[in-house]
Amino acid sequence: MHEVACANCYGIQVVFKNILFVCVGNICRSPSAEVMLRQAIAGKDIQVSSAGLGALVDHGIDATAQELLLERGLDGVAHRARQINGAILASADLVLTMERKHVRRIAEIAPEASGKTFLLGKWQQEREIPDPYRQQRPAFEHVYKLMAEGVESWSRHL
Template sequence: MPLAIRRILVLCEGNHCRSPLAEALLRKALDPGIEVRSAGLGALVAQPAHEETRRLAAELGLDLEAHRGRQVSPELIRDSDLVLVMDRAQKEACEALTPHARGRVFLLGHWLSSEGEGTDAGKTGGQEIADPIQGGPEAHRLACEHIQGAIQTWLPRLAPRNP
Protein backbone atom coordinates (compact mmCIF):
# COMPACT_ATOMS: atom_id res chain seq x y z
CA MET A 1 0.00 0.00 0.00
CA PRO A 2 1.40 3.46 -0.91
CA LEU A 3 2.45 5.80 1.86
CA ALA A 4 0.31 8.85 2.76
CA ILE A 5 2.73 11.34 1.25
CA ARG A 6 1.45 14.78 0.27
CA ARG A 7 4.65 16.87 0.34
CA ILE A 8 8.07 15.76 -0.90
CA LEU A 9 11.29 17.75 -0.58
CA VAL A 10 14.27 16.75 -2.72
CA LEU A 11 17.67 17.96 -1.54
CA CYS A 12 21.13 18.06 -3.01
CA GLU A 13 24.06 20.34 -2.33
CA GLY A 14 23.54 23.33 -4.64
CA ASN A 15 19.97 22.80 -5.91
CA HIS A 16 21.61 23.20 -9.28
CA CYS A 17 21.81 19.72 -10.89
CA ARG A 18 20.40 16.66 -9.13
CA SER A 19 17.50 17.95 -7.03
CA PRO A 20 15.89 20.14 -9.74
CA LEU A 21 15.92 17.19 -12.12
CA ALA A 22 14.54 14.79 -9.50
CA GLU A 23 11.86 17.34 -8.58
CA ALA A 24 10.73 17.65 -12.21
CA LEU A 25 10.74 13.89 -12.77
CA LEU A 26 8.70 13.25 -9.61
CA ARG A 27 6.20 15.99 -10.49
CA LYS A 28 5.70 14.45 -13.92
CA ALA A 29 5.21 10.93 -12.51
CA LEU A 30 3.09 11.62 -9.44
CA ASP A 31 -0.47 12.70 -8.91
CA PRO A 32 -0.83 16.51 -9.07
CA GLY A 33 -2.08 16.43 -5.47
CA ILE A 34 1.43 15.56 -4.29
CA GLU A 35 3.56 18.69 -3.88
CA VAL A 36 7.21 18.26 -4.86
CA ARG A 37 9.83 20.89 -4.06
CA SER A 38 13.61 21.02 -4.12
CA ALA A 39 16.30 22.90 -2.27
CA GLY A 40 20.01 22.75 -1.50
CA LEU A 41 22.05 22.47 1.66
CA GLY A 42 24.51 24.97 0.20
CA ALA A 43 22.25 26.31 -2.52
CA LEU A 44 23.25 28.50 -5.40
CA VAL A 45 20.37 30.76 -4.41
CA ALA A 46 18.37 32.28 -7.27
CA GLN A 47 20.63 30.64 -9.87
CA PRO A 48 19.12 28.61 -12.72
CA ALA A 49 19.65 24.88 -13.00
CA HIS A 50 22.96 23.87 -14.55
CA GLU A 51 23.00 24.17 -18.34
CA GLU A 52 23.69 20.45 -18.84
CA THR A 53 20.89 19.54 -16.42
CA ARG A 54 18.49 21.77 -18.34
CA ARG A 55 19.57 20.14 -21.61
CA LEU A 56 19.09 16.60 -20.27
CA ALA A 57 15.73 17.57 -18.78
CA ALA A 58 14.62 18.94 -22.15
CA GLU A 59 15.54 15.59 -23.76
CA LEU A 60 13.13 14.00 -21.28
CA GLY A 61 10.36 16.49 -22.07
CA LEU A 62 10.91 18.52 -18.88
CA ASP A 63 11.32 22.28 -18.68
CA LEU A 64 13.71 23.54 -15.98
CA GLU A 65 14.02 27.08 -17.35
CA ALA A 66 12.02 28.60 -14.50
CA HIS A 67 13.96 26.77 -11.77
CA ARG A 68 15.96 28.93 -9.35
CA GLY A 69 18.09 27.58 -6.53
CA ARG A 70 16.64 27.68 -3.04
CA GLN A 71 18.35 27.20 0.32
CA VAL A 72 16.86 24.53 2.55
CA SER A 73 15.43 25.67 5.86
CA PRO A 74 14.13 23.88 8.93
CA GLU A 75 10.63 25.00 7.88
CA LEU A 76 10.91 23.35 4.45
CA ILE A 77 12.01 20.11 6.09
CA ARG A 78 9.35 20.33 8.79
CA ASP A 79 6.61 20.89 6.21
CA SER A 80 7.60 17.80 4.19
CA ASP A 81 6.27 14.29 4.64
CA LEU A 82 9.30 12.83 2.87
CA VAL A 83 12.77 14.27 2.28
CA LEU A 84 14.91 12.65 -0.40
CA VAL A 85 18.64 13.35 -0.44
CA MET A 86 21.48 12.30 -2.73
CA ASP A 87 24.09 11.06 -0.26
CA ARG A 88 24.58 10.02 3.34
CA ALA A 89 26.34 13.26 4.32
CA GLN A 90 23.28 15.22 3.16
CA LYS A 91 21.03 12.89 5.16
CA GLU A 92 23.09 13.55 8.29
CA ALA A 93 23.13 17.33 7.64
CA CYS A 94 19.37 17.40 7.09
CA GLU A 95 18.71 15.46 10.28
CA ALA A 96 21.11 17.69 12.21
CA LEU A 97 19.31 20.80 10.92
CA THR A 98 15.90 19.39 11.86
CA PRO A 99 16.32 16.45 14.29
CA HIS A 100 12.63 15.56 14.40
CA ALA A 101 12.82 14.79 10.64
CA ARG A 102 14.56 11.49 11.39
CA GLY A 103 12.54 8.70 9.89
CA ARG A 104 11.36 10.93 7.03
CA VAL A 105 14.78 11.50 5.40
CA PHE A 106 15.98 8.91 2.90
CA LEU A 107 18.46 8.58 0.09
CA LEU A 108 16.77 8.99 -3.27
CA GLY A 109 18.57 5.73 -4.11
CA HIS A 110 17.31 4.06 -0.91
CA TRP A 111 15.62 1.16 -2.72
CA LEU A 112 18.59 0.52 -5.02
CA SER A 113 21.13 -2.01 -3.82
CA SER A 114 24.62 -0.70 -3.21
CA GLU A 115 27.20 -1.66 -5.80
CA GLY A 116 28.98 -4.83 -4.84
CA GLU A 117 26.55 -5.51 -2.01
CA GLY A 118 23.87 -7.52 -3.78
CA THR A 119 20.33 -6.74 -2.69
CA ASP A 120 21.28 -5.61 0.79
CA ALA A 121 19.80 -2.11 0.35
CA GLY A 122 17.92 -2.30 3.65
CA LYS A 123 21.14 -2.55 5.66
CA THR A 124 23.23 -0.07 3.65
CA GLY A 125 20.51 2.43 2.83
CA GLY A 126 20.86 2.09 -0.93
CA GLN A 127 22.92 3.99 -3.46
CA GLU A 128 24.24 7.53 -3.32
CA ILE A 129 23.96 9.68 -6.44
CA ALA A 130 27.22 11.45 -7.20
CA ASP A 131 27.31 15.19 -7.77
CA PRO A 132 28.07 15.84 -11.46
CA ILE A 133 28.90 19.53 -11.00
CA GLN A 134 32.67 19.16 -11.58
CA GLY A 135 32.23 16.58 -14.33
CA GLY A 136 31.41 16.97 -17.98
CA PRO A 137 28.35 15.88 -19.92
CA GLU A 138 28.97 12.19 -19.18
CA ALA A 139 28.90 12.79 -15.40
CA HIS A 140 25.61 14.65 -15.80
CA ARG A 141 24.14 11.91 -17.98
CA LEU A 142 25.16 9.25 -15.45
CA ALA A 143 23.60 11.25 -12.58
CA CYS A 144 20.44 11.66 -14.66
CA GLU A 145 20.24 7.90 -15.28
CA HIS A 146 20.76 7.17 -11.57
CA ILE A 147 18.07 9.67 -10.61
CA GLN A 148 15.62 8.18 -13.10
CA GLY A 149 16.30 4.66 -11.83
CA ALA A 150 15.96 5.70 -8.20
CA ILE A 151 12.68 7.48 -8.84
CA GLN A 152 11.27 4.37 -10.51
CA THR A 153 11.85 2.48 -7.27
CA TRP A 154 9.95 5.11 -5.24
CA LEU A 155 6.90 5.41 -7.51
CA PRO A 156 5.05 2.28 -6.35
CA ARG A 157 5.44 3.57 -2.78
CA LEU A 158 4.17 7.09 -3.54
CA ALA A 159 0.79 6.51 -5.25
CA PRO A 160 1.80 7.22 -8.87
CA ARG A 161 -0.64 8.74 -11.30
CA ASN A 162 -0.52 5.65 -13.55
CA PRO A 163 0.18 2.59 -11.37
Protein backbone atom coordinates in the same frame (compact mmCIF):
# COMPACT_ATOMS: atom_id res chain seq x y z
CA MET B 1 15.31 4.17 7.39
CA HIS B 2 13.31 0.95 7.39
CA GLU B 3 9.93 2.53 8.24
CA VAL B 4 8.65 3.03 4.69
CA ALA B 5 9.54 -0.51 3.65
CA CYS B 6 7.94 -2.02 6.77
CA ALA B 7 4.82 0.09 6.42
CA ASN B 8 4.43 -1.23 2.89
CA CYS B 9 5.12 -4.82 4.07
CA TYR B 10 2.19 -4.65 6.45
CA GLY B 11 -0.17 -3.05 3.95
CA ILE B 12 -0.16 0.27 5.77
CA GLN B 13 -0.88 3.14 3.39
CA VAL B 14 1.74 5.85 3.82
CA VAL B 15 0.55 9.13 2.34
CA PHE B 16 3.01 11.74 1.16
CA LYS B 17 1.56 15.09 0.11
CA ASN B 18 4.78 17.13 0.06
CA ILE B 19 8.04 15.62 -1.19
CA LEU B 20 11.35 17.48 -0.95
CA PHE B 21 14.54 16.63 -2.85
CA VAL B 22 17.84 17.76 -1.34
CA CYS B 23 21.38 18.02 -2.68
CA VAL B 24 24.10 20.60 -2.12
CA GLY B 25 23.76 23.50 -4.57
CA ASN B 26 20.14 22.86 -5.65
CA ILE B 27 21.06 23.44 -9.31
CA CYS B 28 21.83 19.94 -10.68
CA ARG B 29 20.56 16.83 -8.92
CA SER B 30 17.67 17.91 -6.72
CA PRO B 31 15.92 20.14 -9.28
CA SER B 32 16.31 17.46 -11.96
CA ALA B 33 14.85 14.80 -9.67
CA GLU B 34 12.06 17.23 -8.71
CA VAL B 35 11.06 17.70 -12.36
CA MET B 36 11.36 13.96 -13.05
CA LEU B 37 9.17 12.94 -10.11
CA ARG B 38 6.61 15.65 -10.80
CA GLN B 39 6.17 14.18 -14.28
CA ALA B 40 6.12 10.59 -12.99
CA ILE B 41 3.29 11.29 -10.54
CA ALA B 42 1.32 13.76 -12.67
CA GLY B 43 -2.32 13.76 -11.67
CA LYS B 44 -1.66 12.83 -8.04
CA ASP B 45 -2.24 15.40 -5.33
CA ILE B 46 1.43 15.58 -4.33
CA GLN B 47 3.63 18.67 -4.19
CA VAL B 48 7.28 18.20 -5.19
CA SER B 49 10.04 20.70 -4.46
CA SER B 50 13.77 20.89 -3.85
CA ALA B 51 16.35 22.77 -1.80
CA GLY B 52 20.08 22.74 -1.19
CA LEU B 53 22.29 22.34 1.85
CA GLY B 54 24.64 24.95 0.40
CA ALA B 55 22.33 26.38 -2.23
CA LEU B 56 23.41 28.75 -4.95
CA VAL B 57 20.37 30.81 -4.02
CA ASP B 58 18.29 32.13 -6.93
CA HIS B 59 20.46 30.41 -9.56
CA GLY B 60 18.65 28.51 -12.28
CA ILE B 61 19.16 24.86 -13.08
CA ASP B 62 22.58 23.90 -14.46
CA ALA B 63 22.69 24.14 -18.28
CA THR B 64 23.71 20.49 -18.79
CA ALA B 65 21.05 19.26 -16.36
CA GLN B 66 18.44 21.33 -18.22
CA GLU B 67 19.67 20.00 -21.57
CA LEU B 68 19.19 16.40 -20.41
CA LEU B 69 15.69 17.19 -19.14
CA LEU B 70 14.72 18.87 -22.41
CA GLU B 71 15.95 15.88 -24.40
CA ARG B 72 13.42 13.79 -22.46
CA GLY B 73 10.53 16.19 -22.84
CA LEU B 74 10.94 17.74 -19.39
CA ASP B 75 11.83 21.30 -18.40
CA GLY B 76 13.49 22.79 -15.34
CA VAL B 77 13.88 26.34 -16.65
CA ALA B 78 11.55 27.84 -14.02
CA HIS B 79 13.69 26.48 -11.15
CA ARG B 80 15.42 28.85 -8.73
CA ALA B 81 17.74 27.41 -6.11
CA ARG B 82 16.82 27.86 -2.46
CA GLN B 83 18.58 27.19 0.82
CA ILE B 84 17.12 24.48 3.02
CA ASN B 85 15.90 25.45 6.47
CA GLY B 86 13.84 24.05 9.31
CA ALA B 87 10.56 25.38 7.94
CA ILE B 88 11.09 23.74 4.54
CA LEU B 89 11.95 20.45 6.23
CA ALA B 90 8.96 20.70 8.58
CA SER B 91 6.56 21.12 5.65
CA ALA B 92 7.86 18.00 3.86
CA ASP B 93 6.31 14.58 4.43
CA LEU B 94 9.21 12.85 2.67
CA VAL B 95 12.75 14.12 2.13
CA LEU B 96 14.86 12.42 -0.53
CA THR B 97 18.59 13.06 -0.61
CA MET B 98 21.39 12.10 -2.96
CA GLU B 99 24.10 11.08 -0.48
CA ARG B 100 24.35 9.71 3.06
CA LYS B 101 26.12 12.86 4.21
CA HIS B 102 22.98 14.81 3.20
CA VAL B 103 20.86 12.56 5.43
CA ARG B 104 23.28 13.24 8.31
CA ARG B 105 23.30 17.00 7.68
CA ILE B 106 19.49 17.15 7.66
CA ALA B 107 19.47 15.30 11.01
CA GLU B 108 21.77 18.02 12.39
CA ILE B 109 19.59 20.84 11.04
CA ALA B 110 16.27 19.31 12.06
CA PRO B 111 16.51 16.09 14.11
CA GLU B 112 12.73 15.69 13.89
CA ALA B 113 13.09 15.21 10.09
CA SER B 114 15.29 12.12 10.48
CA GLY B 115 12.43 9.63 10.33
CA LYS B 116 11.22 10.97 6.99
CA THR B 117 14.60 11.40 5.29
CA PHE B 118 15.87 8.74 2.87
CA LEU B 119 18.23 8.34 -0.06
CA LEU B 120 16.68 8.69 -3.50
CA GLY B 121 18.54 5.43 -4.19
CA LYS B 122 16.94 3.65 -1.21
CA TRP B 123 15.35 0.96 -3.38
CA GLN B 124 18.66 0.42 -5.23
CA GLN B 125 20.51 -0.94 -2.18
CA GLU B 126 20.81 2.52 -0.56
CA ARG B 127 22.71 3.79 -3.60
CA GLU B 128 24.23 7.25 -3.46
CA ILE B 129 24.05 9.62 -6.43
CA PRO B 130 27.30 11.56 -7.01
CA ASP B 131 27.48 15.28 -7.72
CA PRO B 132 28.07 16.05 -11.42
CA TYR B 133 28.61 19.79 -10.82
CA ARG B 134 31.39 21.25 -13.01
CA GLN B 135 31.92 17.91 -14.74
CA GLN B 136 31.47 16.92 -18.36
CA ARG B 137 28.20 15.72 -19.87
CA PRO B 138 28.93 11.98 -19.37
CA ALA B 139 28.91 12.55 -15.59
CA PHE B 140 25.51 14.25 -15.87
CA GLU B 141 24.19 11.42 -18.05
CA HIS B 142 25.30 8.84 -15.47
CA VAL B 143 23.71 10.81 -12.63
CA TYR B 144 20.51 11.31 -14.64
CA LYS B 145 20.24 7.54 -15.14
CA LEU B 146 20.70 6.89 -11.41
CA MET B 147 18.11 9.53 -10.51
CA ALA B 148 15.63 8.17 -13.08
CA GLU B 149 15.92 4.72 -11.49
CA GLY B 150 15.39 6.18 -8.02
CA VAL B 151 12.46 8.31 -9.13
CA GLU B 152 10.82 5.35 -10.86
CA SER B 153 11.23 3.20 -7.73
CA TRP B 154 9.84 5.83 -5.37
CA SER B 155 6.93 6.65 -7.70
CA ARG B 156 5.68 3.07 -7.21
CA HIS B 157 5.33 3.81 -3.49
CA LEU B 158 3.46 7.09 -3.89
